[in-house]
Amino acid sequence: MAHRWKNDLTHADVTPEQTYLNRRQVIAGLAGAGLAAAAGPLSAETLEPNSWEEITTYNNFYEFGTGKEDPARYAHLMKTEPWSVKIDGLVDKPGEYSFQDIMSEMTIEERLYRFRCVEAWSMIVPWNGFELADLLAMAGVQDGAKYVAFETLYRPSEMPGTAYRTIDWPYREGLRLDEAMHPLTIMATGIYGKPMPNQNGAPLRLVVPWKYGFKSIKSIVRITLTEEEPPTSWNQLAPREYGFYSNVNPTVDHPRWSQASERRIGGGLFSKRQPTLMFNGYEDKVASLYEGMDLAKNY
Amino acid sequence: MRIKWPAFTKAWIWLRITDVLDRFNPYLRKLPVWAVYLAGVLPPVVWLWMGATGRLGVEPISALEHKLGEAALQLLILGLAVTPLRRYLGLNLIKFRRAIGVLAFFYVTLHLLVWLVLDVQVPQQIWADIVKRPYITVGMAGFLLLLPLALTSNDFSVRRLGPKWRSLHRLVYVGVVLGGLHYVMLVKGFQIEPLIYMAIIAVLLLLRLQKQSKRQAA
Numbered sequence: 227m228a229h230r231w232k233n234d235l236t237h238a239d240v241t242p243e244q245t246y247l248n249r250r251q252v253i254a255g256l257a258g259a260g261l262a263a264a265a266g267p268l269s270a271e272t273l274e275p276n277s278w279e280e281i282t283t284y285n286n287f288y289e290f291g292t293g294k295e296d297p298a299r300y301a302h303l304m305k306t307e308p309w310s311v312k313i314d315g316l317v318d319k320p321g322e323y324s325f326q327d328i329m330s331e332m333t334i335e336e337r338l339y340r341f342r343c344v345e346a347w348s349m350i351v352p353w354n355g356f357e358l359a360d361l362l363a364m365a366g367v368q369d370g371a372k373y374v375a376f377e378t379l380y381r382p383s384e385m386p387g388t389a390y391r392t393i394d395w396p397y398r399e400g401l402r403l404d405e406a407m408h409p410l411t412i413m414a415t416g417i418y419g420k421p422m423p424n425q426n427g428a429p430l431r432l433v434v435p436w437k438y439g440f441k442s443i444k445s446i447v448r449i450t451l452t453e454e455e456p457p458t459s460w461n462q463l464a465p466r467e468y469g470f471y472s473n474v475n476p477t478v479d480h481p482r483w484s485q486a487s488e489r490r491i492g493g494g495l496f497s498k499r500q501p502t503l504m505f506n507g508y509e510d511k512v513a514s515l516y517e518g519m520d521l522a523k524n525y
Numbered sequence: 526m527r528i529k530w531p532a533f534t535k536a537w538i539w540l541r542i543t544d545v546l547d548r549f550n551p552y553l554r555k556l557p558v559w560a561v562y563l564a565g566v567l568p569p570v571v572w573l574w575m576g577a578t579g580r581l582g583v584e585p586i587s588a589l590e591h592k593l594g595e596a597a598l599q600l601l602i603l604g605l606a607v608t609p610l611r612r613y614l615g616l617n618l619i620k621f622r623r624a625i626g627v628l629a630f631f632y633v634t635l636h637l638l639v640w641l642v643l644d645v646q647v648p649q650q651i652w653a654d655i656v657k658r659p660y661i662t663v664g665m666a667g668f669l670l671l672l673p674l675a676l677t678s679n680d681f682s683v684r685r686l687g688p689k690w691r692s693l694h695r696l697v698y699v700g701v702v703l704g705g706l707h708y709v710m711l712v713k714g715f716q717i718e719p720l721i722y723m724a725i726i727a728v729l730l731l732l733r734l735q736k737q738s739k740r741q742a743a
Contacts, residue, residue, distance in 0.1 A: 280583040292716050295582060345713075347584060392714040463714060482658050482711070484650060495576045495585045499646050 273338055276349040278418055280492050285425045286343065287444055288392050289378065289385040296387065297425035303384045304445070306428045315375070315450035318366025325429050329415065331364055332356035336419075337412055337433070342474045342506045344438035348488045353433055354416035359407045367403070367451055374406040375399075375456035376432060377448035393459050399443035400456035400470065401434065404515055410435055410508060413446075436505040436512045438472045469525040473516070474506035478525050546616040553617060561621050565600075565628035569593060569635055590639045597632035598708060598722055600625055601701045605729045612736075623678055626697070630675040633668055633704075660710035667703030670696055698733075701726050 287297035290304075309325040334354050342348045362374070380396035382388045388395050405411060414433045415422055422428040427444025434441050440460055450456070460468035467481050476486045487499040505512050516524070530538075572592055576585035581592075603618075604625040610616045618625075645651050654661045674694055676682070683690050705726045708719040 284583045288714065292712070292714070294584065294587075347587075390715065390717050392716060479657075482660060484654065486650075487647070489584070489586065491583050494579070495573075495589070495643065497586065 273340065273350045275338060275352045275418075276492050281349060281351055281417055282423050282425060284349075284491055286345075286439070287387075287425055287427070289380070289387045289395070289397065290425070291387040292392060300386050301424035301428075303386070304379070304381070304424050304428070305384060306424065306445070309429050309447075311430070311446055312448045313361075313365040313450075314448070315452050316368040316371035317362075317451050318368060320365070323365075328361065328364075328430070332360055332413075334415065337414075337435075339410075339433060339435040340503075340506050340508075341433075341435065341439055341442075342488060342502065344440055344468070344472065344480060344485075346480075346483060346485060346488050346502075347491055348502075349491045351433075352418055353412065353414040354419060355412040355414035355430075355433065357409055358411045358413050358432065359409065361413055361449075362406065362451075365449075365451075370453050371451035372403050373452045373455055374401050374403060375448075375450040375452055376401075376443045376446050377450075378443055379445045379447045393463060396447075397443060398457060398459045399432065399441055400458050401432075401441070402455075402515075403451075405434065405512075408512065408515065410511055436474055436508040438468075438474060440468070441472050471516075471521075471524050473512075473521065473525075474502060474504070475521055475525065476502040476504060478522050543615045546614050550615075550617050553620070556621075558621060558624050561624045562628065565624070565631070568596065569632070586639070586643045590636060590644055593632050593636035593639060594708070597629055597636055598701075598704050600629035600632060601697070601704055602722070602725055602729065604629060604697065605701055605726070609729060609732045613732075627675060627678050630671050630678075633671060637664075637668055660707055663703050663710060664707035667700050667707060670700045670703065674700070698730060702730075 283298045284294045285297040286294070287301065290297045290300040307325075310322045311325070311328065312320075312322050314320040333356055335356065337353045337355065339351055339353060340348060341351050358374075376399045378397040379385075380388065401411070412433050413430050414427070415430045417423065417426060422431065424445075427442075427446075430446055431444040432442045432446065455470060458468075458470055460472075461470055474485075479485050485502055488502045489497055489499055503509070572581065572589055575581045576589045579585070581588040604622060607618045607622045607625070610618060641651060645654060655665050656662065674697060677686065677690065677693060686693065705719070705723045709723055712719055
């Protein structure tokens with residue numbers, strides 16, 4: 227299925243930051259995704275993206291430390307060139323795919339998404355990237371595959387946070403295949419038309435906008451198609467607190483805090499909490515994936 | 526490899542440490558208590574100003590909350606360290622112990638207020654959090670435990686309560702443990718910092734136990 231996509235956008239073509247900032251009203255989500263037609267009432271909500279500073283100085287990337295500002299401080303230590311992603315498991319063409327080769331095959335588009343952290347804060351991020359489905363098609367998904375497992379780079383010499391076993395490194399995440407193939411699921415390679423900053427998961431990361439942020443694994447070096455549900459880091463660490471699905475759900479609380487509301491970053495010291503939306507506002511597009519499932523049990 | 530110091534080297538190092546610390550004592554004697562209160566009250570004012578002007582990062586509410594909580598715990602620990610510092614290292618901070626304790630309570634209260642007013646905001650949510658979230662229950666219990674100590678931290682209460690005052694103020698040991706536990710329970714994953722605080726608290730409490738058992742034996 228290679229060469230199915232014409233690579234007609236480079237970073238230089240992507241909307242520059244100033245254009246984003248001038249555009250006060252942006253339709254939620256789906257620029258160029260072919261889903262605009264299916265847009266529900268929520269898509270009429272206006273989303274104003276968070277600033278570059280907000281997006282790049284307030285991060286959770288425990289490989290560089292547990293403080294929110296640690297990734298911005300230390301992520302420059304991570305070498306992202308050369309970079310390759312090993313795609314293996316139940317695929318037709320397993321192997322090491324270099325970042326350049328992937329980029330030359332993919333069409334980069336803009337996606338303005340809500341981003342909801344499990345810690346009850348949120349941002350609006352103008353990602354650049356391509357659909358994960360396109361990358362999986364490149365490797366050829368075999369019939370028996372039911373899940374996709376992801377792994378973050380683990381290179382202690384460049385990642386001071388890994389000196390402590392905060393997590394059983396490397397960081398791992400996973401999706402059900404239908405979630406991975408959903409058009410909202412992207413591999414992001416940039417923000418505001420600029421290459422992905424290291425602290426946000428350079429050079430490429432997953433973004434699944436209807437799930438809590440920790441599902442959107444950063445700096446991916448391995449993608450494995452599996453038949454069984456793969457182990458995922460936070461679920462292994464605290465299964466009672468973090469489920470495999472981890473869909474944003476205001477009605478199912480984290481055992482230690484409420485998920486009913488969230489704080490949008492950027493509101494300052496007196497920022498008001500706002501209600502959290504079911505599936506982070508993407509209910510009309512993804513609820514069908516979970517039909518018949520008890521979401522309180524499959525949290 | 527474990528270094529085996531000759532006994533005289535150990536004694537010499539010990540002597541040097543206590544010697545250096547002892548040099549602070551004359552200055553500490555001259556330092557008025559009000560200066561300690563003033564120095565203690567200033568940081569929250571500065572942090573509030575920093576938070577309001579975008580100098581505490583892009584999420585100032587959590588930043589302020591965490592700074593206040595951490596400082597409260599540090600002051601509680603410092604209060605606990607006053608006696609061992611004097612007994613084992615000869616550094617005399619007794620004069621400031623009340624100020625340290627009162628300031629610790631001041632920080633705990635501000636930490637609680639930031640959580641109530643700026644963080645959670647919704648009154649129904651506050652009660653739900655206190656009863657449903659163990660780390661908040663523990664933190665709240667710690668605050669309530671410290672409240673009577675703060676209220677009786679005046680000369681009148683000391684005279685009025687007599688020997689009962691000492692027993693009452695031993696509650697601070699439980700308060701510090703609850704504070705440390707509150708920190709251990711709220712972090713995600715295996716994080717080292719809250720465990721370091723907990724270890725220091727444990728050492729300081731053990732030093733007291735040791736001393737008490739000696740006193741009983743004698």
